[in-house]
Amino acid sequence: MQVEAYAGEEMVLNMGPQHPSTHGVLRLELETDGEIVRNVIPHIGYLHRCFEKHAENIDYPGVIPFCDRMDYIASMNNSLGYALAVEKLMGLEVNERVKTLRVLMAELNRIASHLLSIGTYAMDIGSFTPFLHCFREREKVLDLFEWLCGARLLYNYNWVGGVSHDIPEGFEAKTREFMTQFEPVIAEMDKLLSYNKIFLERTADVGIISEEQALSHNVTGPNLRGSGIAWDLRKEEPYCGYETYEFEVPVGLGEHGPLGSCWDRYYVRIREMEQSLGLIRQALDRLPEGDVHEHIPRRVRPAKSEVYDRTETPRGELGYYLVSDGGLIPFRVKVKSPCFTVLSLLPAIAKGGMVADIIAIIGSIDIVMGEIDR
Amino acid sequence: MKQASEILQTLQEQFPDQIAKSSQECLQPFVVVAPGAVAEICAFLKNDPALAFDTLMCLSGVDYKGSKTEPERLEVVYHLFSMRHRHKMVLKVELPREDPALPTVEAVWAIANWHEREVYDMYGIHFDGHSDLRRILCPDDWVDYPLRKDYVQPETYRGMPAAADKQFAERAQEGEDLGTDPYQAG
Numbered sequence: 399m400q401v402e403a404y405a406g407e408e409m410v411l412n413m414g415p416q417h418p419s420t421h422g423v424l425r426l427e428l429e430t431d432g433e434i435v436r437n438v439i440p441h442i443g444y445l446h447r448c449f450e451k452h453a454e455n456i457d458y459p460g461v462i463p464f465c466d467r468m469d470y471i472a473s474m475n476n477s478l479g480y481a482l483a484v485e486k487l488m489g490l491e492v493n494e495r496v497k498t499l500r501v502l503m504a505e506l507n508r509i510a511s512h513l514l515s516i517g518t519y520a521m522d523i524g525s526f527t528p529f530l531h532c533f534r535e536r537e538k539v540l541d542l543f544e545w546l547c548g549a550r551l552l553y554n555y556n557w558v559g560g561v562s563h564d565i566p567e568g569f570e571a572k573t574r575e576f577m578t579q580f581e582p583v584i585a586e587m588d589k590l591l592s593y594n595k596i597f598l599e600r601t602a603d604v605g606i607i608s609e610e611q612a613l614s615h616n617v618t619g620p621n622l623r624g625s626g627i628a629w630d631l632r633k634e635e636p637y638c639g640y641e642t643y644e645f646e647v648p649v650g651l652g653e654h655g656p657l658g659s660c661w662d663r664y665y666v667r668i669r670e671m672e673q674s675l676g677l678i679r680q681a682l683d684r685l686p687e688g689d690v691h692e693h694i695p696r697r698v699r700p701a702k703s704e705v706y707d708r709t710e711t712p713r714g715e716l717g718y719y720l721v722s723d724g725g726l727i728p729f730r731v732k733v734k735s736p737c738f739t740v741l742s743l744l745p746a747i748a749k750g751g752m753v754a755d756i757i758a759i760i761g762s763i764d765i766v767m768g769e770i771d772r
Numbered sequence: 773m774k775q776a777s778e779i780l781q782t783l784q785e786q787f788p789d790q791i792a793k794s795s796q797e798c799l800q801p802f803v804v805v806a807p808g809a810v811a812e813i814c815a816f817l818k819n820d821p822a823l824a825f826d827t828l829m830c831l832s833g834v835d836y837k838g839s840k841t842e843p844e845r846l847e848v849v850y851h852l853f854s855m856r857h858r859h860k861m862v863l864k865v866e867l868p869r870e871d872p873a874l875p876t877v878e879a880v881w882a883i884a885n886w887h888e889r890e891v892y893d894m895y896g897i898h899f900d901g902h903s904d905l906r907r908i909l910c911p912d913d914w915v916d917y918p919l920r921k922d923y924v925q926p927e928t929y930r931g932m933p934a935a936a937d938k939q940f941a942e943r944a945q946e947g948e949d950l951g952t953d954p955y956q957a958g
Contacts, residue, residue, distance in 0.1 A: 413816075443909040450894075451918055486799065606857060611799065613826050613855065614882040702841050705799050706830060706851045706862070717830050719849065723839050732832040742886040 403432035405767035407432065411451035413756065414445050421518065421760065422767025424741075425711055427515035433752050438745045445771035453731035455747040456536040458484055458698035459558055461731060466552040469732065471514055471767040472505035472541075475711035476769075477556040483707035483718040484558045487700035495688030496560050497638045502681040503555060504547075504638075506573070509580075512667045512674075519664060519761035520591050523600050528591045535583055538539040538576050559694040570682055577675055592665060595605055602655035605747050609666060612658070618736045619714025620670060621763055624650040624663030637752065643680050645673045664749040667764070699726055713737055713764055733772055773859045778853060779823060787813055792866070802849075802862035809849075810865050811875040811901075817852060817861070817917035818880050825852040825861065828877070833895040837921040838867065846872050869920075873898040890952035894919035 411707040414425040423444035430436040449468060453461045465480045466473035478500055517532030540550045545564050547553050554561050590598055599664065607617060612625045622629055632640040648669030651663030704725040708717040714736030721730035739765045749755050780794055780803060790809040795802055805813055817825040830851040836842045847920050850863040864875055875897040877884045888899045889908040896917035899905055907914060913930075916923055944950055 443907075446909045448918060451923075454919075481822070611882075616881070616883040617830065634858070649775055703799055708829065714827070717851070719830055719832050719851065721834060723841050725840070729839060730832075730834050732830065732834075734830040738886065739883050742883060 406433045408545065409769050411472055413752075415441075421569060421765055422650060424765070424767055424770075426744075426756065428753065428756070430753060433754075435733065435748055435753055435756060437753055440741055440744055441761045442741070442767070442770050444696075445767045447772065449733065449772040450731055452699060452736055453728055455727065456538050457726050460698075461728065462557065463552065463554050466554060467768065468735070468772055469711065469713065469716075469737075469766045470513040470551055471766055472507050472712045473551060473553050474503045474555060475511075476716065477554065478504055479707065479709040479711065479716045480718055481556040481558050484698065484700065484719050486705050486707050487703055487720055488558075488695070489697070490559050490693060490695065492693050493688045494639070496690050496693070498681050498685055499561050499565065499690065500638045501640065501643070502573075502678055502685075503543075503553075503561075504540065505681070506539050507678045508674045508712045509671050510536045510543075513539075513561055515712070515764040516587065516591075516664065516667055519764075520597070522757050523597060524762040525591060525594070525597060528587060531586065531590065537578055538580070542569070542573060542576065545572070546687040553712045557699045558762060560692065561690050563567065564690045570685070572679075573678065573682060579677060581675060584668060585667065587668060592668060595727060598654050598661060600754075601660035601758055601762065604751065605660045605762055606656050607663075607743065607747055608657040609658070611705075611743060611746060615746075616739045617711065617714070617743060618739065619712070621663055621714060621736075621740050622667045623648065624648050624656035624762075626652070626662075631708060631715060635708070637709060641700060643677050645677050648673065657735070660758050661761045663764075697726065699724070706733070711736065713769070714740070716769075733769075736770065737763075737767075737770045741765055773857050774823070775859075777859065779859065779861055781822075782823065783813070784788060784819075787872060800860070800862050802864050803862045804866055807865050807867055807874040810848075810863070811877050811880070813852070813863070814877045822857075823854065823859075825854045826854045827853040827855055828869070828881035828887070829853045829860075831877075831884060833890065833891040833919065834895055835869070835919065835921045846868065846897060847872065848891060848897060850877070856874045860894075867897060871898075872896070873900055875900050876902040878902060893917070904918055 404475050406432045411428040411430050412425060413428055415423040425441040427439040428435055449464055452464055462477045462480060465476045469476050513536040514530040517529040520528035543553060544550045545566055547555050548587045607625050609625055611629060612622050626649050628647045628649045631645055650657055652664055654661055700722040702722060704721040706717055716736055717734035719732040720728055723729040736746045748759055775798055783803060790805060790806045792804040792850060793824055795813050796954055817823050832849045834847040844882045846867040852861045876888055888902055891897050892905055893907040893910055894917055911953055
């Protein structure tokens with residue numbers, strides 16, 4: 399391989415924990431040979447805040463703000479998973495309006511999250527302009543959320559049995575307005591970034607995740623779909639009535655280089671934003687009447703039982719394992735983070751590549767350290 | 773797709789002595805297996821074409837000390853899923869709280885490596901045969917296992933205070949004058 403020409407002196411290099419391209423505080427111990435990476439050892443835990451210990455010491459609804467703070471880019475989706483798991487424990491059914499609002503917010507949040515992911519990815523690779531376009535659009539989604547519940551990042555929106563606020567008057571129209579002007583931006587991203595020669599060169603042949611690796615490491619979400627596996631929990635194990643919506647599951651096709659490359663993962667996210675727009679439109683069209691606080695229980699006290707529940711967040715399959723001993727506080731809350739599982743695959747896919755490829759790979763798997771370290 | 777009862781039956785035929793108990797009356801049916809046999813059973817579950825549990829969704833530890841309903845023990849819980857057949861299963865291993873150890877399943881699912889490191893880090897459960905059993909979230913020289921129910925938070929870590937400051941409410945309850953009452957201020 400031509401990479402071998404860049405071999406040289408061996409040394410150990412610490413990348414991070416404060417490196418901007420590591421998307422948070424992640425330290426990578428690189429064993430380099432000239433420009434070639436011989437081994438990568440990820441060191442995580444810099445953002446460990448004992449989420450699971452905290453959760454064992456507060457009541458069920460009190461855990462929700464902590465969930466928001468795990469994956470702070472996609473808080474709506476995080477708290478949704480937890481609320482659904484507790485509702486499953488209690489055997490609680492929510493009304494249609496709550497379900498539709500949850501889908502609406504989860505998809506808006508997915509767009510915001512993918513925009514951040516794509517924008518920062520482009521910047522890591524060295525293209526600054528897409529970042530500005532993405533953040534301009536993301537800002538509009540955050541404005542909608544701020545109008546909805548007062549917070550821009552950490553919403554505490556999905557409660558057990560309902561949501562915190564019904565949508566304000568005029569929210570629907572504003573969301574439609576956002577959608578109308580956002581739709582062309584996706585096409586713009588294609589022109590600006592997707593088929594850019596330099597971007598393709600940097601990503602299309604790098605960081606290949608094979609199907610077998612993906613399954614063994616339990617890689618989920620856009621990263622799994624980038625490897626060509628059409629697997630989306632919204633389709634396979636629908637929650638919140640996703641089975642009644644029409645949408646497609648975009649997968650990587652390997653159009654530019656081998657299947658499962660960084661570019662495939664990136665492009666799945668672009669296509670997913672289109673699907674999310676469709677879902678938001680359908681949710682707005684049907685929005686049934688109802689009281690969003692109708693099913694909120696006065697006391698959340700599930701009977702002695704346990705459940706493992708998973709949902710599809712922008713980063714993949716987020717699982718909550720809840721154990722209840724019949725009390726008012728959870729006996730055990732375990733979080734299976736999608737970023738945690740995909741990061742464990744990093745050494746396998748980064749070995750033998752160039753140092754600069756590490757940046758391309760980390761950006762493409764879209765990790766949030768807050769969720770990995772919990 | 774197989775029902776939980778069918779999967780359980782297959783397991784009982786294959787490993788008659790290793791199944792301690794099982795339950796199908798709960799939300800998600802589970803099987804409790806002997807600690808020593810867990811690697812063997814997992815390998816069977818993955819490789820048997822009719823079961824084909826190709827995904828380890830989650831691997832968690834649970835400490836049942838202080839539970840009102842359960843006897844005191846440690847538990848390792850495996851949530852398995854088969855993407856090929858779309859069926860699920862929960863496998864549990866019960867361990868004593870003193871010197872808990874069981875074989876690793878790293879060779880079956882690669883992701884178990886990190887999950888087991890986390891369980892070791894948080895509960896001190898030893899996974900025999902693990903290739904790299906180090907702490908993962910806490911620093912290497914951290915003392916004791918934080919998610920055990922009888923964990924006591926250290927006062928200091930490397931000379932730095934580790935305990936959180938008392939909350940205002942706590943301090944007020946202890947009778948400290950915080951000077952925040954507008955009626956007392958004057």
